[in-house]
Amino acid sequence: MLSNIGTSLVGLVLILSFLIIYTATIDINTPTQVVKKSIYKLSLFQTTFTILIFFTLIIGFINSDFSLMNVYENSHTTKPFFYKIAGTWGNHEGSLLLWVNILVIFSYLFLLFNNTHDKKYRLYTLIVQNILILGFLFFLLLNSNPFNSIYPIPLEGLGLNPILQDPALAIHPPLLYVGFVGCSIYFSAAMASLLSGYGGKLFARSIKTWVKISWCFQTLGIIVGSVWAYYELGWGGFWFWDPVENASLLPWFAITALMHSLIVLEKRNTLYFWVIILCLTTFILSVTGTFLVRSGILNSVHTFASDPSRGIYILSFLSLMIFSALIIFLIKYKKETYNFNLNSREIFILANNWFMVFFLATVLIGMLYPIFLDVLTNIKISVGPPFFNIIIIPLVVPFMFLMAVGPKIGWIKSQNKIFFKISLLILNAVIINLFIFYFFGKYSFLSNLIFIAAIFLILHSILDIEKIIFNKNKTELPRIISHLGFGLLVLFIGINHQFSIEEDFNLKVGEIKKTNNYVINFENIKVKESKNYKAIVGNFKLTNLKNNLVQNLEPEIRIYANPETLTYEAAIKTKISSDLYLTMSNVSRSDYYNIKFQNKPFMIWIWISGLMIALGGFMQLILKKNED
Amino acid sequence: MKISILKIIIFSVIIFSLFVFWRGLKINNNYDTKSLIGNKISNFRLIEINDNDQYISEQDLKKNKYTLINFFASWCAPCRAEHKYLLNLSNKNKKIKIIGINFKDKKVNAINFLKDLGNPYNFVGKDTDGKISILFGAYGIPESIIVNNQLIIIKKIIGPIDQTQYNEVLELTQ
């Protein structure tokens, strides 16, 4: 029954979307400046029913209604309640439904909140957005319907991958989708702007908030994903330049560039066509990322079950999107005059865009090159972390200098004063860096530069905060917090990378391993039974030779029944100064256990810095709201 | 004029990329080392499973028209399934000599395995830590490599030998 309700509702929303496009098209040509009331009503209905569809699926999961194929494939009666709900969007079809929801909700909200803007522009946005919605709805109905039914109804489900049963992973997709899919609205708005001729400052003001919202959620989504990978995947890392991770990073670079360029567009009425390009590119990148990840064309640690038929559909949709955007852009393109104040931060915003495009291109090239090479020459290569690190990291150094210096230009009257201040801060940064270098361990020349640049950015930001406390002028605070967060992030990642201790060895129960800094005693093993798994828990006593601190760590090997999976749960002790990380796995056909032990300095500060970056963005949204 | 060239370039790049994506969907994504075919195997020294003083090296393979090197273990279920094909090959085809490499196994278990199922091997070597398998570009068991008397790899079978592959081996070693 749920199957029929669900599919019917999808059909209903499909019809509503057509109606909206139809009514909007007619209303565009009417002379009034007011959008017809019926269009608002249709959008409201569309939103309500779409959310209802989502709830229908959630109910299916909560009730373990196995008449729905999707629930059967991804759930199980013994799964904890919270994860039954989270299972709704933890699979391909359900997550697609979430996409549609966000597309529809943003469509309606954009219509509502833009009522001070040009009518034609708003209607075109609605039309384009609904074409996107239709595309996804057709995909849903024809290929990935979460409401497909099975008969006879199975008594039990196939369960959900236990790795996905984690609180961070439950919120990670929704956060990320608000970012990924949220950028659809300014894709549509950009097309609308081209079609209606409504551009410049007013256009910038119209999409500004939406860009910021998608940026904040994208940033948060990426961080939560990394936190999850660290705690769940058992290798102690948090970023692997894996295709799925890269797919989330591509739009992030574009949105960051866009966010900065909007400042210039709003202030100077320049860079309009570049802003349009960014708006169009961001959502195109989102869909490209989805294509690469869900079609099975790329090999990844965290793929959904892939299926080439999905690939064909998404590729067709992507092609249509790219060609229509490109054609409309080329038709409407006009040469711009550039109207910058060369002594201001605007030039540095250009620099930001320059670096963002570079980072974006690098990640994109790294992802796509193996595919191209394979298709054209049948040679298979891997492009992994070393490639991305070698190319990106050196350029983060000048990037951070520009981040620190850029926003200040134009505020300080004399050139000499700037020069003196900057030199003083660089000197301070160099001294601090040398301190670390001599007392804590040697590292490469590049790492020196990274530390110096990061500390420079941090010091600048701290000084800026001081100034704000002095002046009581809060407008710059969000920007400073985000920039400070970025500097801290790079610094802590650098320290973490340089000073981590990693050990990999085999032990039998009862044996002791001595390393330079620790004594690790594999005390015993016990079996633990839990709701949907059985675990072998190892008890390890760790003695820190430097300060004689003793800690107990209990990593687990978990055996899940539905589906039959083996997972390795790391034992992680988080402290302010470092994390202790221990995983244990059994060596086949032997009494030995393979132990991986890591001491990771400042791990929690990496998360805090990342959150700080997102916090700056959220602060901006809230502060601006209070102003209006 | 300048803009038109730019437009053509942009369109071509996009069409080309989308075409590559489309083709990319069709290619086999599972990586295997079939590309090894045509390469010469490296030098190795394989110690006999029962006798630490007895060993063979790549030089010994030059004496055979064809050699099939088979990685197996007593604890490996698919190895049991493919074993009959190895026995058939050792009986029927005099041109092909079969060498077994016992992978990460205990001697007692391996010998019992061969007692139970029959011994198709001219020589059984041991690879207790698995390092020899890497020399041959293997990455799991069962795996079989066929080399000729020039020590060139002419066929690689990843996973257990089935009827089709058995027939192919017979044809190849006519």
Add this chain to the structure above:
Amino acid sequence: MKLKNFSFIIYFLSLVSLHSNNNKTELLEIYKNLRCLVCQGQSIADSNSDFAVTLKLVVQDQINTGKTKDEIYSFLISKYGEWIVYQPTFSKNNLLLWALPYLVFIFGGLVIYIIVRKTKRNKVN
């Protein structure tokens, strides 16, 4: 000024807890660069599979006999193909891969230079 000094002190104090060593051996670096071929996107450093364990032994052996990491990579590439190393080789095949990002960077720089020049010209007029 006070805030700056304060933050310096916090920073220095926190550094005291760091271990003063670099345990980043070359071995670990090599492990991280080799793909576990039977896993879904893990290096042999991170994987617990049989293949990873065996490959680690082989790498250790080779290091002990004095081979350099490039020699080890070449050896493994000859056995398993370029797919096994995460860092793409600097070969003719991969020339475009390594060069393109920098070309994009240079191109971006050029664009900015042109924009700045045009702006200056507009100001003059």
